[in-house]
Amino acid sequence: MTSPQDSVHPYAHPYIPNAVPAVRQAMLEEIGATGVEDFYADIPDGIRLHRPLDLPAPLRSEAELTRHMEELLARNTSTRQALSFLGSGCYQHHVPAVVDEVVNRSEFLTAYAGEPYEDHGRFQALWEYQSMMAELLDVEIVNVPVYDGFQASGTALRMAGRITGRRRVLVATAIDTDKLSRIRDYVRPDHEVTVVPVDPETGCADLEAVREALAAGDTAAVYADTPSALGIVDEALPRLAELAHDAGALYVVGCNPLTLGVLAPPSAYGADIACGDIQPLGLHQSFGGGNAGFIATRDEERLVAEYPSRLFGLVPTTVEGEYGFGDVAYERTSFALREEGKEWVGTAAALHGIGAGVYLALMGPQGMREIGETILSLTAYARRCLAEVPGIEVPYGDALHFADFTIRYTGGRTAAEIRAELKERGIFGGTPTGTHEASFCVTEVHTRSDIDRLAATLKEIVK
Amino acid sequence: MTASHAPVSVSPEEARIAGKPRLRRFQQASWDEKLIFELGSPGERGVLVPAADPSLGMPAIPAALRRAEPPALPEMSQQQVLRHYLRLSQENLGADLNIDVGQGTCTMKYSPKVNDQFVRDPRIAALHPLQDEDTVQGVLGIIHSLEQLLKEISGMDRVSLQPGAGSAAIYTNVAMIRAYFAARGEGEQRDEVITTIFSHPSNAACAKTAGFKVITLHPDADGYPDIEALRAAVGPRTAALLITNPEDTGIYNPRIEEFVRIVHEAGGLCSYDQANANGILGITRARDAGFDLCHFNLHKTFSTPHACGGPAAGACAVTEELAPYLPRPTVELDPETGAYRLDDDRPESVGKMRPFYGVVPNLVRAYAWIMSLGAEGLRAAAETAVLNNNYLLHKVRQIPGVSVPYAAGRPRVEQVRYSWEKLHEDTGLHSEDIGLRAADFGTHYWTSHHPYVVPEPMTLEPTESYTRADLDEYAAILAEIAREAYEDPETVRTAPHRSTIHRVRPQALDDPATWAVSWRAYRRKVLGEAGRR
Numbered sequence: 001m002t003s004p005q006d007s008v009h010p011y012a013h014p015y016i017p018n019a020v021p022a023v024r025q026a027m028l029e030e031i032g033a034t035g036v037e038d039f040y041a042d043i044p045d046g047i048r049l050h051r052p053l054d055l056p057a058p059l060r061s062e063a064e065l066t067r068h069m070e071e072l073l074a075r076n077t078s079t080r081q082a083l084s085f086l087g088s089g090c091y092q093h094h095v096p097a098v099v100d101e102v103v104n105r106s107e108f109l110t111a112y113a114g115e116p117y118e119d120h121g122r123f124q125a126l127w128e129y130q131s132m133m134a135e136l137l138d139v140e141i142v143n144v145p146v147y148d149g150f151q152a153s154g155t156a157l158r159m160a161g162r163i164t165g166r167r168r169v170l171v172a173t174a175i176d177t178d179k180l181s182r183i184r185d186y187v188r189p190d191h192e193v194t195v196v197p198v199d200p201e202t203g204c205a206d207l208e209a210v211r212e213a214l215a216a217g218d219t220a221a222v223y224a225d226t227p228s229a230l231g232i233v234d235e236a237l238p239r240l241a242e243l244a245h246d247a248g249a250l251y252v253v254g255c256n257p258l259t260l261g262v263l264a265p266p267s268a269y270g271a272d273i274a275c276g277d278i279q280p281l282g283l284h285q286s287f288g289g290g291n292a293g294f295i296a297t298r299d300e301e302r303l304v305a306e307y308p309s310r311l312f313g314l315v316p317t318t319v320e321g322e323y324g325f326g327d328v329a330y331e332r333t334s335f336a337l338r339e340e341g342k343e344w345v346g347t348a349a350a351l352h353g354i355g356a357g358v359y360l361a362l363m364g365p366q367g368m369r370e371i372g373e374t375i376l377s378l379t380a381y382a383r384r385c386l387a388e389v390p391g392i393e394v395p396y397g398d399a400l401h402f403a404d405f406t407i408r409y410t411g412g413r414t415a416a417e418i419r420a421e422l423k424e425r426g427i428f429g430g431t432p433t434g435t436h437e438a439s440f441c442v443t444e445v446h447t448r449s450d451i452d453r454l455a456a457t458l459k460e461i462v463k
Numbered sequence: 464m465t466a467s468h469a470p471v472s473v474s475p476e477e478a479r480i481a482g483k484p485r486l487r488r489f490q491q492a493s494w495d496e497k498l499i500f501e502l503g504s505p506g507e508r509g510v511l512v513p514a515a516d517p518s519l520g521m522p523a524i525p526a527a528l529r530r531a532e533p534p535a536l537p538e539m540s541q542q543q544v545l546r547h548y549l550r551l552s553q554e555n556l557g558a559d560l561n562i563d564v565g566q567g568t569c570t571m572k573y574s575p576k577v578n579d580q581f582v583r584d585p586r587i588a589a590l591h592p593l594q595d596e597d598t599v600q601g602v603l604g605i606i607h608s609l610e611q612l613l614k615e616i617s618g619m620d621r622v623s624l625q626p627g628a629g630s631a632a633i634y635t636n637v638a639m640i641r642a643y644f645a646a647r648g649e650g651e652q653r654d655e656v657i658t659t660i661f662s663h664p665s666n667a668a669c670a671k672t673a674g675f676k677v678i679t680l681h682p683d684a685d686g687y688p689d690i691e692a693l694r695a696a697v698g699p700r701t702a703a704l705l706i707t708n709p710e711d712t713g714i715y716n717p718r719i720e721e722f723v724r725i726v727h728e729a730g731g732l733c734s735y736d737q738a739n740a741n742g743i744l745g746i747t748r749a750r751d752a753g754f755d756l757c758h759f760n761l762h763k764t765f766s767t768p769h770a771c772g773g774p775a776a777g778a779c780a781v782t783e784e785l786a787p788y789l790p791r792p793t794v795e796l797d798p799e800t801g802a803y804r805l806d807d808d809r810p811e812s813v814g815k816m817r818p819f820y821g822v823v824p825n826l827v828r829a830y831a832w833i834m835s836l837g838a839e840g841l842r843a844a845a846e847t848a849v850l851n852n853n854y855l856l857h858k859v860r861q862i863p864g865v866s867v868p869y870a871a872g873r874p875r876v877e878q879v880r881y882s883w884e885k886l887h888e889d890t891g892l893h894s895e896d897i898g899l900r901a902a903d904f905g906t907h908y909w910t911s912h913h914p915y916v917v918p919e920p921m922t923l924e925p926t927e928s929y930t931r932a933d934l935d936e937y938a939a940i941l942a943e944i945a946r947e948a949y950e951d952p953e954t955v956r957t958a959p960h961r962s963t964i965h966r967v968r969p970q971a972l973d974d975p976a977t978w979a980v981s982w983r984a985y986r987r988k989v990l991g992e993a994g995r996r
Contacts, residue, residue, distance in 0.1 A: 013836065015573055015766075017930040018851060019843045027850055027931060031857045036846045039853050039874040040746060042715040047751040053744075054615050058837025062577050065835050069581050069827075075601030078589040082598070086591040089818050096510045098541060102548040104583070107557035110574055112566055112769035113909060114556055117902040118491065120963035121555030122771045125548065127980075128499045134981035135534045141980045144772070147627035148817050181814035185638060189674025235525045264530050277818075286582070287602050288592030288819025289826070292774065299984050301975040310772075313972045314498075314979045317965045323498065324967030328978045334668030336913050339677040344668030346630030347762065350772035354548075361499055361544045362509030365533035370512050377515040380522040400522055423595050431593050444513045 011060075079285065083450055085429030087404045087441025088229075089149070089176055090288050091280045093258070093371075094445055096362050099282040103355040112347075116325050123325035126350060127312045129357030133294055136257055136360065136368070137274050138265045140299035143309040145292040145353040149277025150179050152293030153223070153254050154186030155343060156275040159295070159306040160221035160250040161191050162342075168219045170249075171195045172205045172240050173228040179254075191220065203228070203396035203406075205236040207243065214247040221273075222247075225254040226266070231379070231404030231441075232396060233263060241270025257281055257294070257356075259402050261368025262376065273297050282359030283352055292352035305332060308343035371444050375403055378442045378451065383407075385455045386440075391462035395437075403443055409436045411463045421461045427454060486936075486943055489905035492553035493963045499547055500982045503539030510541060535983075554963040556907055558769065562933045564855065565901060565908035567878045567922025568663070568711045570741045570763035578831045579768070582824035592819035596804050602823060603803035607794045609778075609830040616833075616841070617737070617757050618750025619780035624821040625790040629738055629760035630665035631816060632777025633705070636734045636756045637673040638813040639781065639788040640703045643732065646788075646811065653702035653731065659688045660916055661710035661880075666736055675702060682916070686714050686869020693725055701731035708752075709739050711912065711922060712868075713852065713875035723753035732756065732785075740764045741926060742849045742877030745842035749780065756781045765829035776825035787811040792820070844927040848877045851925035851934060855879075858938035859923065862945045864889060868917050878924035880917050887919045890948045892955055894919040897944050899966065900958035904940045 012020040018027065028035060059065040079092050086092070103109065108122065116123050126144055133142040146152050157169050169191045171180070184193050196213050199206045210222065222244035227233050234240075237253070244251040252273045253266035258280035266274040274296040283290040297303040304311070313328040327333075334341030363371065379401045387394040391411040407430075409418060415432035422430055430438035442451065515521065539547075563571035581587060590599055610622040626632035637656070644653045656670035659680045667677045678696045683689040688706065704726045709715040716722065723733045735749040735757035741764045749757035761767050762775035769775070781789065791812040792805040805820070836844060856879050860867055864886025867879060883894050894910045898921075901908035911920035925934055947954050959965065971977035971989075979985035986992040 013840050013843060015575060015836070016840070016843050016847050016927045018847050018927070023931055024847070024850060027854045031853055033853065036850055039849045039876065040715075041874055042717045042876075043743070043747050044717055044720070047720060047747050049618075049745060049748055049751060053838035053841060055612060055838040055841070056834065058840050059834050062835075065831060066577060066580075068834065069831060072601040072605055073581070073584055073586040075599075075604065076586040076590055077594070077598040078585045079591050079594075080585045080589045084591055084594075086593045088593060090592050092589070092591065094512070098509070098545050098548075100583075101545065102552065104579070105549070105552040105557075106559040107552040107555040108771055109579070109768045110558040111555050111771050112558065112563075112569055112571060113772060114566075114907050115898060115902065115909070116964060116967055117899055117959045117962040118556040118561070118907050119771075120491075121551035121553065124496070124498070124554070125551050126771070128982075130980055131498075131500065131982035132536055134983055135536055138534070139981075140984040140987070147631055147773075150815065150818055151627070151631075178815040178818060182816065185814050185816075186672075189672075233524075233528060235528065238527045260530065260534065262530055263524065264528050268531065269527055284588040285591050286588055287590040287599065287823040289774070289821060289823030291818050299975075299980070304975070304978075304980075311978075311980045314982075314985050315967050315969060315971045317967050319965045322495075322964045324964055326967050326969045326972045328972050328980055330972070334664045338664045338679070338914075339667035339671035341664070341668055343672045344630050344634070344665045346663070346665045347628045347760070347769070347775040348773040349627070351770035352774060354771060357499075358544065358548055361537050361539055361547070362541065363512070364503075364507070364509060364536050364538045366508060366538070367510060367512050368536065369530075369533060370514060373521060374513055374515040376524070377519045377521050381516075381519045400524060400528070420595070423598070428591065428594055428598070447513075448516055448519065 079428065083427045083453065085440040085442060085454060086431060088431055088439055090285050091403065091443055092285055092445055093280055093443050095282050095284055096359065098362055099355050099358045102358045103351055108351060108354055123312055124323065125354045125357060127314060127325050129353040130312060132357055132360040133296065136260045136265065137296045138267045139296045141304055141311065142294055142296045143307055143311055145278065145294060145349040146309050147293060147348050148291035149254065149293045150182035152275035152295050153179060154183050155308060156252045156273045156295050157183060157187050157191065157221050157223060158343065159273060160252055162306050163302060164220045164250060166218050166220035167191055169193045169221050169223060170210065170213050170219055171223045172210050173224040173234055174198050174203060174230045175225055176229040203230045203232050203399055204234045205240060207236055207239055210240065210243055214243060219247055219249040221250045221252045223252045227256060227402045227404060230396060230406055231401040233400040233402055238269035245270065259372055261365065262372030278352060278356040281356035283355055292349035304329060306342055307332060308345050310345060374444045378446055379403055379405060381448065382440065382442045382451045385451055386458065389455055389459050389462060392458060404439055404441045406433060406437055406439055409462055413463055418461055422457060425457050427457055486904055486939060489903065489961055491962045494550040494554065496547065496550045498982065499537050502543055502547060503537045505538050507538045507540045509539050509544045561906045562929055562937045563907055564923050564925040564929060564937050565906060567924040568738065568912065570924060570926055572766050572926040573928040574766050574768040575832065578828040581831060582827050587824060587827055600803055603794055605827055605830050606820065607796055607803055609826055610794065612833050613759065613778050613780055616744065617780040618748035619757065620783040621786040621789060622778055622780045623789045623793065624778050624826050625816045626777035626779060627817045627822055628773055628775035629758065629777050630669060632758035632779050633665050633736060634669040634672065635779050635790060635816050636758055637669050639756065639785055640732050640734065641673055642788040642811065642813050643785060644702055653700060655700045656703050656705055657693065657696050657701060658705045659710060661712050662705060662707040662736055663738055664912055666705040670705060682869065686712055688716050690718055690721065693722060697725055697729035697731065699730065701726060701729045703732045703734055705734050705736060707736040707739055709742065709876040712880040713878040714870045714873065715876050719752045738763060739877060742845050744845040745838060746845055756785055761825050761829040766832040767825040767828040774822045774825065776822035788813050790814065790816045847927035851927065851929060852877050852879060855923055855925050855934050855938060859941060862942045864945050864948065878922055880911060881921045881923065882917045883919040883921060886945060886948055890952050892948050892952060894921050896955050896958065900944045900955045901940060902959040903961045906937065906940060
């Protein structure tokens with residue numbers, strides 16, 4: 001075993017100033033310790049690692065590290081290098097430069113759990129995020145972001161379960177299989193999830209089947225996604241609210257907040273809890289690492305009491321005219337009550353909330369309306385355009401689609417084969433959703449000519 | 464034209480600048496910044512977006528699904544948005560600007576700037592998770608390699624980097640424990656999880672969320688987790704022990720192997736919360752003490768920025784026996800081709816813990832951090848963090864009013880939970896008051912997690928990032944506040960004096976009639992405005 005006193009640090013690592021031998025020695029002397037080993041006296045020898053960790057030799061300099069990382073990054077092809085039509089829960093949108101400027105500020109990037117007195121800016125920025133999301137969602141309560149939209153949906157359903165005291169959860173629209181996996185796992189101790197299949201022709205909710213499922217009773221929540229996993233904005237969304245409420249259940253709607261400059265917020269058609277992912281609001285794709293979740297409700301005590309997450313509130317300070325901030329109903333949380341709190345709260349995705357707030361402030365009502373219109377228009381155009389390609393059918397004809405949509409290949413080739421050929425031609429897209437079905441996505445970053453190129457390329461490939 | 468300066472005679476006395484005071488004269492930025500809703504004016508724009516091509520037409524939106532009124536978002540020009548947020552950033556301290564040792568249990572260490580550059584590169588930032596594997600070999604390689612590094616650091620057999628943060632990793636471990644017992648037909652029987660009061664609240668809360676009954680062990684007289692209480696708690700209903708070691712007191716439990724053995728003998732699993740791993744990197748490993756699962760907080764131990772409370776990233780490490788239950792997909796290396804692929808075909812998996820594969824930017828940063836340090840650097844980080852901690856302990860325990868409860872005479876690992884009980888008894892001031900006064904010296908101080916098992920607690924964790932001078936300065940700040948508490952308590956009682964704002968009056972936060980989570984709620988409830996803006 002290397003005794004720590006004997007550890008040789010031939011250089012003080014730039015991240016570890018007190019590894020300078022003379023400094024280290026002086027500190028030990030001041031404490032009156034013979035070596036660092038004195039401080040490890042409680043760790044039994046039997047569980048000590050009597051050898052160095054078997055790790056690659058360090059990349060000693062920043063230059064060497066950069067060179068190494070550069071080699072790894074060169075093995076990725078980004079969606080800026082290819083023409084990408086990938087969506088399905090992670091979206092390629094333009095991120096305004098000001099968003100990056102703000103979230104990359106050291107003061108925000110490296111802060112953590114400061115108090116309002118040294119981290120006033122964090123509290124105000126997150127409270128303003130909550131407030132702007134509240135305007136977008138037409139509610140009064142929005143939480144500090146949770147990990148992602150999957151978590152937000154799972155928690156929203158558990159909130160509905162705690163409020164109603166009931167067991168069943170009905171999913172009424174097409175749902176992403178990974179999201180469903182997460183929800184099933186998360187609500188498992190208390191709830192059973194029933195997915196009511198959508199009408200295979202329209203891709204929309206099967207209201208009769210939902211009504212039948214509700215007749216069995218004990219339903220805590222009816223859950224819908226908009227757009228659904230098929231990209232559909234379902235005309236039945238308001239009817240689902242009525243069915244849920246008639247059965248004494250809450251209506252929980254997962255929505256893409258980027259649609260809400262044009263489309264009605266869930267609260268407008270009866271949702272009790274809205275939830276979703278803010279990745280589309282100015283967060284980079286980052287290989288799926290840029291997600292963050294929101295939960296939103298009316299300002300009712302019984303609803304607020306069930307949030308596990310932090311809710312920042314605006315309060316006065318001892319000086320007239322100052323805005324102070326703090327945690328609303330902190331005693332709900334597991335920080336205060338451990339296992340008696342609601343679910344849990346910990347480090348989640350706060351900075352993404354600040355980023356989304358900057359995005360909403362930049363966009364304003366006009367920007368949000370325009371981006372929604374642009375995407376709706378381009379999605380409809382892409383569907384029309386691809387429907388004209390021989391060998392392609394575009395199902396769910398009449399349904400309104402936003403960003404994501406499905407196509408079906410009617411020739412012999414599989415969706416996987418066609419996707420591979422698209423990639424060879426510099427186009428990412430056509431994620432298989434079945435043997436002959438594939439999902440594509442368009443956003444405001446796409447032009448009409450991008451879509452024309454996709455159609456022309458598919459024309460060559462699809463036989 | 465510049466004025467000419469005729470030489471004048473100045474005495475050295477007049478030219479002399481006084482040395483800096485022992486404690487810095489700090490003033491936090493205070494812009495008296497308005498709320499964003501009070502800025503801008505109708506019609507202003509912060510950014511333009513590509514307009515819809517009129518020739519493409521617009522699809523019909525069903526009336527009930529069309530937005531009736533535009534959202535009342537701010538309308539601001541770009542520079543106004545930037546200025547507002549930059550002012551808010553200046554009213555925020557950030558670990559880069561202060562000696563952030565006062566946020567104990569959170570391992571506030573330096574996040575190297577070069578690592579931020581990697582994640583801003585479009586070849587990370589603009590990668591889509593559903594791209595073909597051959598177009599993302601670099602990032603899959605980083606994820607796979609980071610897993611290998613964490614396997615060695617923990618001693619475990621498999622690692623998943625999918626969880627969204629530390630608490631999500633705790634939850635993931637609990638979900639795997641649940642799946643493990645369900646697969647063995649013991650799911651109904653093993654419904655209890657044991658944890659300790661000094662473990663992070665999320666251990667108890669995650670276990671409860673996953674459907675377990677929680678049993679909490681309190682410390683014995685010396686501050687170690689009570690082994691007799693553990694013996695009394697274990698039994699056929701025990702699913703797992705969730706424990707932090709060293710605990711948030713900084714005390715390492717020397718009987719940790721015995722704890723693990725007792726739980727294993729009862730048929731339970733042992734999961735190691737390694738939120739406090741920073742002081743033991745390369746010294747001892749979860750596997751060496753017999754654990755079945757562990758997790759790391761990459762934003763703590765592996766230096767990814769804390770980001771105002773996330774995004775963070777979690778890592779779960781497990782033995783081969785638990786590996787089938789890991790979240791899917793896993794990243795696999797084909798040894799023949801050297802290619803990485805995603806394996807979604809894992810029938811016993813607990814499923815997805817978050818969308819896609821993990822908080823990738825933080826995985827990249829953690830990978831780069833470990834690669835820049837290597838085994839020797841990790842050990843130097845651990846040893847230096849522990850040295851810094853015991854150095855600070857040596858300084859702080861000399862301050863009047865402070866005590867170091869439990870395990871008298873024993874060293875601490877990477878942090879210490881102190882108590883200001885004596886100072887409180889003498890002056891009536893609370894630990895929170897000291898924290899508020901600390902803000903006046905340009906630094907952050909947090910008390911501790913609830914419940915306050917240690918009266919008037921303060922947890923300091925210096926990590927390896929701070930210099931000796933930093934530690935001296937932090938100790939001097941605390942000493943000065945303690946002096947004030949005894950000699951001039953009003954200054955402490957009314958702090959902060961040099962912050963962005965003064966003390967909040969928090970009463971409104973707990974009353975449904977006045978709590979205001981949004982601008983519109985504030986306007987309705989407090990300002991009495993009817994309707995919307």
